[in-house]
Amino acid sequence: MKPGDRKPTINDVARLAGVSIKTVSRVINKEPNVRDEVRERVLRATTQLGYRPNFSARSLAGQRSYLVGYLFGDAGGDYAHRVEVGILDRCRAAGYHLLVEQIDAAAPDVAERTAALVTQLRLDGVVLTPPITDHADVLRVLREAGVPYVRIAPDRHDDVSPFVEIDDEAAAYELTTHLIGLGHRRIGFIKGDPGHAAARLRYDGFCRALREHGLELQPAFIGQGDFSYASGLAAARGLLLGGQRPSAVFAGNDDMAAAAIAVAHEAGLRVPAELSVVGFDDAPIAGVVWPPLTTVRQPIAQMAETATELLLTRADPKRGGEAGETPPRHRLAYEICLRRSTAPPA
Amino acid sequence: MKPGDRKPTINDVARLAGVSIKTVSRVINKEPNVRDEVRERVLRATTQLGYRPNFSARSLAGQRSYLVGYLFGDAGGDYAHRVEVGILDRCRAAGYHLLVEQIDAAAPDVAERTAALVTQLRLDGVVLTPPITDHADVLRVLREAGVPYVRIAPDRHDDVSPFVEIDDEAAAYELTTHLIGLGHRRIGFIKGDPGHAAARLRYDGFCRALREHGLELQPAFIGQGDFSYASGLAAARGLLLGGQRPSAVFAGNDDMAAAAIAVAHEAGLRVPAELSVVGFDDAPIAGVVWPPLTTVRQPIAQMAETATELLLTRADPKRGGEAGETPPRHRLAYEICLRRSTAPPA
DNA sequence: CTGAAAGCGCTTACAG
DNA sequence: CTGAAAGCGCTTACAG
Numbered sequence: 001m002k003p004g005d006r007k008p009t010i011n012d013v014a015r016l017a018g019v020s021i022k023t024v025s026r027v028i029n030k031e032p033n034v035r036d037e038v039r040e041r042v043l044r045a046t047t048q049l050g051y052r053p054n055f056s057a058r059s060l061a062g063q064r065s066y067l068v069g070y071l072f073g074d075a076g077g078d079y080a081h082r083v084e085v086g087i088l089d090r091c092r093a094a095g096y097h098l099l100v101e102q103i104d105a106a107a108p109d110v111a112e113r114t115a116a117l118v119t120q121l122r123l124d125g126v127v128l129t130p131p132i133t134d135h136a137d138v139l140r141v142l143r144e145a146g147v148p149y150v151r152i153a154p155d156r157h158d159d160v161s162p163f164v165e166i167d168d169e170a171a172a173y174e175l176t177t178h179l180i181g182l183g184h185r186r187i188g189f190i191k192g193d194p195g196h197a198a199a200r201l202r203y204d205g206f207c208r209a210l211r212e213h214g215l216e217l218q219p220a221f222i223g224q225g226d227f228s229y230a231s232g233l234a235a236a237r238g239l240l241l242g243g244q245r246p247s248a249v250f251a252g253n254d255d256m257a258a259a260a261i262a263v264a265h266e267a268g269l270r271v272p273a274e275l276s277v278v279g280f281d282d283a284p285i286a287g288v289v290w291p292p293l294t295t296v297r298q299p300i301a302q303m304a305e306t307a308t309e310l311l312l313t314r315a316d317p318k319r320g321g322e323a324g325e326t327p328p329r330h331r332l333a334y335e336i337c338l339r340r341s342t343a344p345p346a
Numbered sequence: 347m348k349p350g351d352r353k354p355t356i357n358d359v360a361r362l363a364g365v366s367i368k369t370v371s372r373v374i375n376k377e378p379n380v381r382d383e384v385r386e387r388v389l390r391a392t393t394q395l396g397y398r399p400n401f402s403a404r405s406l407a408g409q410r411s412y413l414v415g416y417l418f419g420d421a422g423g424d425y426a427h428r429v430e431v432g433i434l435d436r437c438r439a440a441g442y443h444l445l446v447e448q449i450d451a452a453a454p455d456v457a458e459r460t461a462a463l464v465t466q467l468r469l470d471g472v473v474l475t476p477p478i479t480d481h482a483d484v485l486r487v488l489r490e491a492g493v494p495y496v497r498i499a500p501d502r503h504d505d506v507s508p509f510v511e512i513d514d515e516a517a518a519y520e521l522t523t524h525l526i527g528l529g530h531r532r533i534g535f536i537k538g539d540p541g542h543a544a545a546r547l548r549y550d551g552f553c554r555a556l557r558e559h560g561l562e563l564q565p566a567f568i569g570q571g572d573f574s575y576a577s578g579l580a581a582a583r584g585l586l587l588g589g590q591r592p593s594a595v596f597a598g599n600d601d602m603a604a605a606a607i608a609v610a611h612e613a614g615l616r617v618p619a620e621l622s623v624v625g626f627d628d629a630p631i632a633g634v635v636w637p638p639l640t641t642v643r644q645p646i647a648q649m650a651e652t653a654t655e656l657l658l659t660r661a662d663p664k665r666g667g668e669a670g671e672t673p674p675r676h677r678l679a680y681e682i683c684l685r686r687s688t689a690p691p692a
Numbered sequence: 693c694t695g696a697a698a699g700c701g702c703t704t705a706c707a708g
Numbered sequence: 709c710t711g712a713a714a715g716c717g718c719t720t721a722c723a724g
Contacts, residue, residue: 009716021718023694052462053717054406056718057402060400060718060719061718077427100434100444121443262634262636290636357701369709405716408704
């Protein structure tokens, strides 16, 4: 197509193929009831003209915009990006495009902005990640607007929408049990942002492991963070620089675990000889600190792909599920990554 | 808006305000030539009905889609995400939305996919980052389609489009000079991905600093990486585990610098006492390794904001520049971040 | 299996 | 300063 050429429309294709625009539409949308011979003629005309259907026209006339939305909050950049790549993979395969929006969960106009987004752009579906995934106003707006949505790692399971998650509690339980198996008896924990369900679930799993192995929870060994590296630094100092200190620390995510390792370095504690540290997420930082972190790998991209798949299944009227159905709930497998930040206590 | 309610259209607003839809259109688009009294009446009707203009209809009828595209390649997740957040900030302020697409620069259908994207969605503008920012086919397609685009950190400066960058060469020169000022004479360098302009420019600045200070470039101290942590590991081993080793290493980015620190740890070299390490980017990893990295801070979000601003200025026919103008070129300030990974040689 | 007509919700170009 | 008409490029609902 040279500059200045008008973009070919469905009318041009119809004329060239000697059929009506409705027939072209049928071929483009892979609808039935077109003779093979006609279909091929239309396809040929399409190729010859370099025809590409206009999304605005499609969206205005029809039921679908071929647009998926991704609403993300202030979660880590790495997490948000991996989710995005996962969504993009599925969108590309299905001929959809991705519209992204950053939403400040604490802003007063969240609901208004969400409403504007879905009514103005007629999104066919929306993918939600923490903390937006549990934002009641956002969920209500989407429900009322009739826009299908899928939640990744939600806290509340009583919503009508499908969701994708891993079992944070079980993973934390398993990782804690690993520490106990190594011989650790004084184990500390750095909690994550209370606004994220995962923070609570991971702590729950930790507590259950201690309880089931007859170990006591020592309040002095429990620190409060918010998933950030800086908060991990502060919390780790509280746990490690006191008189009594734990022989192992479980941090609610890898950033805080990396901070705990840094504090250990500062304090002259050798990791893992004098202090074992574990994290959660298998973020990039996990493989890059010294020593590399024992952690739990979340299949983030796969969760996003699964979520998008669920969404497109519902968004497509032809593939769509019944309104009354139980929403599909997907729990994906996590993986414990044993690396060099853990060892038996001295 | 309760479920089941039909979304209000421009017709509903016109009827309620007692004017024609053209007048409503004028008010919505802030066009002149509407009496204040009428404008207020329309605005009131808009609010009362909760009217929000339909983007598909706007795009189909008019010149603009209110959609900006962001095409990114396989650059680091953190970089891509920070760019995205910067773009989103400006889009939000201007009433635009962001459509993202991941493009594999090496794929054979890059041009075709780009063409499909811009002709089907009528993007008002596109932001490009490395390595796509220098992809000749992509640039050609955008130019031919008449879609304005802005390039972030481009290699080739002979394109007609505006761009935003920092002076990588000068920054690398400055940082190298800092090492020399500390007393280092044997300084190694780990090169980044040759496909990225920044890799070459940073190396150029390094070489110029050595030359201007009468130091010799020692081939044994030059390693080849690709910006990844793993490549930095391999390159650093080559530099540090040989017989002669440098007293300082300049890595082409922070990931590779972090890898160099890890190799130093492995080899029992104290950083910075026995080895100084510097990186580039001020990525999250820079503040999180031990010791924290001396590096160059790129104002990534600000670059993205500037790029988006340039784009929206050109995309808007009312604000737009002339076709023959020299494209605006923006060079933003970088910042040298001195941290604890550098010290005078032993 | 195929097509003619209407319409989606706006903006454009023009008339007054 | 305001509006009536046409049209953007498709899909829907229906007729044959």
